[in-house]
Amino acid sequence: MRIHDVVAFTAARTPQAVALHFEGDAWTYARLDDRARRLARGLRGIAEPGDRIAMLTENTPDYVVAYYGVPLAGMALVFVNYRLTTREVTDNLADSAPTVLITERKFLGTARAAAAAVPSVRTLVCVDDPGPEGAEGPLPLPFAALVAEPPVPLPEPDEDAPAWLIYTSGTTGRAKGAVLTHRNVTAAVLNAVASWESDDEPEVSLMPWPLCHIAGYGVLVSHLRGEAVAVLRRYDPVVFLETLQELRATSTTMAPTMLAMLLRHPDFPRYDTTSITRIGYGSAPMPAQVLREGMAAFPRARFQTGFGMTELAGNVLVHSSADHLRAADDRPDLLTSVGRPMLLSAVRVVDDKGDDTAPDEVGELVIRGDQVCAGYWQRPDATAEAFRDGWFHSGDLAKRDAEGYFSIVDRKKDMILTGGENVYSREVEEVLHQHPDVAAAAVVGQPDEVWGEVVVAVIEPRDGRTPTTEDIREFCGGRLAGYKRPRRVLVVPELPRNTVGKVLKRELRAQVTAATSAGADDTADDTADDTADDTADDTADDTADDTAEDTAPRATG
Template sequence: MNLGRYIRRTAGHQPDAEAVVCGPTRLTYAELDDHSDRLAAALRGRGLGRGDRVATLAANRAELVVTEVALYKAGLTRAPINARLGATEVAHLLRESEARVLLTDAAHLETARAAVPGTGVRTVVGYDGPSDLGPGYAQILAEAEAEGRGEAEGEAPVDVECEEDDAAVLHFTSGSTGKLKAAVQTYGNRLALLRKSVMSADTRIGPGCRQILAGPVTHASGMPLMGIFFAGGCAIVLPRWDPEEFLATVERERATHAFVVPTMVNTVLALPGARDHDLSSLRQLIYGAAPMSPRRIREAWDLFGPVLSQGYGCGETTSGVLFLSTEDHRRAIEGEDEELLLSCGRPLAEADVRIVDDTGAPVADGEVGEIVVRGPDVVPGYHNEPELTAESFRDGWFHTGDLARRRSDGYVFIVDRKKDMIISGGFNIYAVEVESVLHQHPAVFEAAVVGVPDERWGEAVKAVVVPRAGAVLDEAGLIDFCAEHLARMKKPRSVDLVAALPHNPNGKIDRRAIRERYWAGTERRVH
């Protein structure tokens, strides 16, 4: 198998159709196929063979997309590094991945300079041109062309035969532990991702469709890429997140689809002029990676129209395994089944999803247990982490660490992360449940709930809240508001008002960082 063949096939069908748009750069399918052929040949010419690791460290740009396709064609393993990490973390990931080549941009050249020594990296390729660390991207593509590589010169393009269990991507994630680990996404996992992106009418795009990828394409936001290319659509990659530019891009590019995280939706909804843009081209806006409150979902439905859908998944499941469709949203918003706004959907495509107790036995519908997943999109484990792999992958099932309940009709409702559950006075309190109520308050823009030290109860519920712009929040009034919707033991015991909440590089609220403020220096920690 070779995933690059699908790009070559689409390029044969529609060579002049746009494949990638990123800032001023526009690539047709013929250009995407040609550039990726030449990059694959250049990497092979530098001695890289099937299974060798190639790292990237750059902000969103068209060349990152070309690189992904080239690595598939050459049978190499991609090690994407989050562009917001520091030199020490980058060095760790380069060593951990055993990368032999690093491709980086000018903005991260100094980080690369500090990180590369002591690693296995032998070549640093600069997307923006050559440096003292190595050649430029355009240079090695030109070299490959000059050497007669590629179909245009009559020589067969790079097409390395891969096995399903070969590593395609080392998907680095910190999860809720803060420790960087790599889920080993195989070529079989990535093929399953392609299948699920085109199997369902809810997720499929086709020729003429144009999907905005708003976050880092090296991680979750890049997961739809191969499905887009397989189907002949266009990937519109935002160089950086800016809510005004997102709306302008929808209007200018006549985008039909988009993938965002809830934090992005929040910033769009806060724009005074959001309704000044023509968003009528949108057919689907998928949100995921974190919960979004029912109140905010209704506001987004009102702005964008009946186009919302939600996905639930992670790096270990190679993207989404649960899906809440646009029709599900409509039923909830129009009052047919309002509880669905609290759901993350039902199993998607080939994923087998269960809710189990601590022994691995399925719990009854309505009872809280852990979400576990198996299927062709579930990775075999973590790179160089046998103990963590044994802990998280048991009897063929990946244990997500997410607590949930299942309704009799199959809809799954996330309750909390296991590590985010607050135990106060012997009672289990789910932070997500309290946050859901806080987001119903009209003056709350964003909120996070954590357990903080309490001598009497062990932990007490703390709400950390960002007020809406121009709103005045009364802490006691907010606690009383929660008491109207929650059992007494679940309401926040205290509220801290802050200007902003910390977010991790993927846009999720960083509860671990919030919790650390309150637990620092304590002798005993619950979590």
């Protein structure tokens, strides 16, 4: 099965059914299928089979078109997180070496700068009006011109050919591209269709996730079922509520941060949300209190969650609505579980020797199945490290109880999940070490009710200097995406280290907790402007991605 088959099969069955809602426009399955085929033909005129096609836009219908059309052309779609800085975008493009970069006007400056630095990029495409030609450079190719010609039959791509390339983080802190083949993605979709709960009638599903996040695979799940998906340009609580009420959406999936923002928004009680009968969540740990509030606020909704990663093309564990009800009644410990293996997944918890752990004993989560990615792009070392003895090693510490419920205990690598996006601590530390007032720095995550975790920088200053949160965030501004910048800074005389000089992050987290309780940390970060910016930005992509991000990202279920 190929990725494009998902929309093609449904278009053949119900061509006039609605596939997409976007800002008042409704796309039928016939229109979406035709547009994807047109894109595949257009790409064949400017690129070759096997090429990479990068996408740097917010959510639009044409992003969904690219989900299907790029793989149909025999090429791989590179998901580029639009919240990255120009440097970070350039790094991803330099690694993936795309020949075509598709963007939109608001990111055209970044796209032009990145394309100028990456020789492989030969064609720049813009999905909207790029504005007048000027000193910035020549006008890009309009997306409309790329899809102007009617579709023609094309050779079917191989099921094991790369189809999606999504960047996550690795042990070195350098971004890794997870190679997802047609087989990987469609296996994840089939696993979700077989394992997730759904209503008997086709749903109207509200999609608030960034489509550059692995959680976007949920669009394919809905399309295989013949449902309508309402795509938001980006997550905003009011737009979410307005769309839900207008379309009478019946299901949605959210990052815990999104749900927390929704519940705490002063306008929430004004909207009719009674049409919602199913809510999935994922990409980051869900605070039990937020989950309880959500279940109370949406009494007609069945809640479910799961566990997945970018490398898994989606979820492999699912925690059903029945499990949530049981947790609310008499098993509160189940509120923090990520459920049990889905029907097409093999999941284990193993010790350092690769043997299964005993019930409730912590080990590493390992996975096997057709949806496990083909490896990391141009990273044989990272691929060999992650794939051992026929199993994918997630890098997550987990435990399994006697009833078969899995819980994530911690991350083996120092990944921070904030607002559904992952932050790799070493990447932030490398930037902090460039600050003139910093002698040494370490970054950890601190639990937070709204964001899941917040990024905290612990700094050993140079003699006589005391950098503030404002100093650090301003310094990181042009070097890191907003969600990666430390929200809090703790200055200490000396970082805790072991006998060989390694920073002891377990002790560091304890210091951060103690300092926060005592009010000793510098927390002058949550200004009104910062909060407004992060409300719009610090949601999952992405994540379900590195999630589901980049995680090793958690996808949504």
